[in-house]
Amino acid sequence: MFQFYGTTWYDNNHNNVTEVIHVSELIENRLETENTNERTGELHIREAIQYILDHYQEARLSLFENHKMGNHVRSIFKDIIINEANLNQDHFYVKGSVGNGRWAEIPWISIFNRDITTTATKGYYIVYLFKADMSGVYISLNQGWTYFKEKYQTKLGRKKIRTTANIIQKKLNFTPDHMTAEAITLGGQGWLAEGYEKGHILGRFYSANNLPSSKELISDLKELLITYNEIEYMIGERTLEQFNDYLLLSDDGQFLEEEQQQEEDFQNRVQSILDEKVKKAEKNSMEDIETEDTPLPKPEPVIDQTKKERWPRDAQVAAKALRLSKFKCAFDETHVSFTSKVTGERYLEVHHLVPMKYQRNFNVSLDRASQLLALCPTCHRQIHHGTDKDKENILRKLFDDRHEKLKAIGIEINLDELCQMYGIEK
Ligand SMILES: [Zn+2]
Ligand SMILES: [Zn+2]
Incomplete structure (x- = not known):
């Protein structure tokens, strides 16, 4: 069963081979000890991300069902985020996905504030978005595209979701140090990838061959959570629709x-x-x-x-x-x-x-x-x-x-x- 993690195709770079095998073993351990609640204590967010970047394309060539990659994103990566960022699960809902029945071109893991939304189809949330070619991953404060698509249809929806993103960018008091509002490109083919690109409010790109330390990754996430809180405050007692309608008023000349x-x-x-x-x-x-x-x-x-x-x-x-x-x-x-x-x-x-x-x-x-x-x-x-x-x-x-x-x-x-x-x- 270790075959998949054998990674002999990394042969030309010895450091990488060592590291990848090491991480693979940690993940393998985690998979096996999951039910006994044991923790290796050595697998951190950086390794969890690197593992996806290094293995996702290979995984996509294999059968979707019961694949380790699915468990890694849905469970292991999710637990790491919850533990390392100290997320209170009464307040936050964390969900990862590699697709539904077949491989997604953009695997993701989202952090939802339960008072705002618990689905990637609407509302505001933080999400790690992996580029289709696995050259890197974004952390993004993003918005559900489906909401705009359904409310305004695709063409107008695209304009509206950009408008809410721009307005929120301007309203924010706190922007994390390393983050910008610069557009993101996921390199995907589907409308979901495009939706994420349009819904992007603020974030940072991490290149696959230069991931920062786990400490820095978690510090970025924690800072973005402060910005996310600010959005919760802006929404106040309103529903998402009431909030978005309010933001879009001047866009409609109101x-x-x-x-x-x-x-x-x-x-x-x-x-x-x-x-x-x-x-x-x-x-x-x-x-x-x-x-x-x-x-x-x-x-x-x-x-x-x-x-x-x-x-x-x-x-x-x-x-x-x-x-x-x-x-x-x-x-x-x-x-x-x-x-x-x-x-x-x-x-x-x-x-x-x-x-x-x-x-x-x-x-x-x-x-x-x-x-x-x-x-x-x-x-x-x-x-x-x-x-x-x-x-x-x-x-x-x-x-x-x-x-x-x-x-x-x-x-x-x-x-x-x-x-x-x-x-x-x-
Ligand atoms: Zn007057
Ligand atoms: Zn007068």
């Missing part, structure tokens, strides 16, 4: 109300939609969407980290409102502002008359051009931060102008209720 950075991004996006250079080309297609004025159903909220419902605003709708304003302040068209570099027109900001945070109280959408106002920056700041008297003064004028239009899109409200929403005390 921005949240009441958030400084999002407000800035929102106004920027509105400006860029009206970019001079593209404005002319799109003019015709835009004119025909400027006629409808009927109620639209209430949109779905997204869920933030504290599980609070939030209501996205669509930058396209705001751009339409800005265009309809003819770039004049809705409170007083004589108000001056500077010229926007992007649009070449007077710079104005877009504001929702009935604030988006009250969307829950309405059965129709509040994100409609009819109730969006283009205001000069001063009026816009004032309607948010001015005195009650000034705010009421602006609101009265805007309400008079717009309340018929509000009715037409199904928003029933009077001036007093509107003033209340702006915290005006009477």
Whole structure:
């Protein structure tokens, strides 16, 4: 039974022969003593990885069923990771695979945070991914591709999974020393290999002929576990889908109300939609969407980290409102502002008359051009931060102008209720 580990094909490199045989014996011992709970104590993560890199291609030529390689990845390697990284198995689930019924081109072993996911098909996890040609292995903070493929179909899914990876890369406070966001290449043929490549967030490549020490490998893993924890914190109480939807908002041109950075991004996006250079080309297609004025159903909220419902605003709708304003302040068209570099027109900001945070109280959408106002920056700041008297003064004028239009899109409200929403005390 030792035949397979005989490795005489390593003859031209004596050091390797010694080491490989040594490791093979350790693994063989481990296989035989598994049931008696004895440990050799000498087989560490470096040797376990090297063994896969050195023997996987050979194993693939043999019968899949009951092959030692399967046991090595599923059981021995798994135990080593759990023991050497001190993983609490109530919190982490470790799983290795060499394929299902036939050899996988990319064998892997994953570490799942049970609160996030326990399957490689969705969610965030750490995974060791072996290159198809066994020239090395990646440790990767990765995401389940199947989730994106099923939710968005392959083409759009590819874009979405890259977007979540990029957003998370930017949000992370802690990045392990030796790790980068550089793309990974597994050299596989199948869509699973491609999914891993696209889902990669952060990681490191270990070359087969230059594996670091077990100590360094484990230290890398432990550091990546800190980053992984950070993702758990970001997700908070949300489901994975709620979290991903939230991350992907701005990718869909949606921005949240009441958030400084999002407000800035929102106004920027509105400006860029009206970019001079593209404005002319799109003019015709835009004119025909400027006629409808009927109620639209209430949109779905997204869920933030504290599980609070939030209501996205669509930058396209705001751009339409800005265009309809003819770039004049809705409170007083004589108000001056500077010229926007992007649009070449007077710079104005877009504001929702009935604030988006009250969307829950309405059965129709509040994100409609009819109730969006283009205001000069001063009026816009004032309607948010001015005195009650000034705010009421602006609101009265805007309400008079717009309340018929509000009715037409199904928003029933009077001036007093509107003033209340702006915290005006009477
Ligand atoms: Zn505003
Ligand atoms: Zn103004």
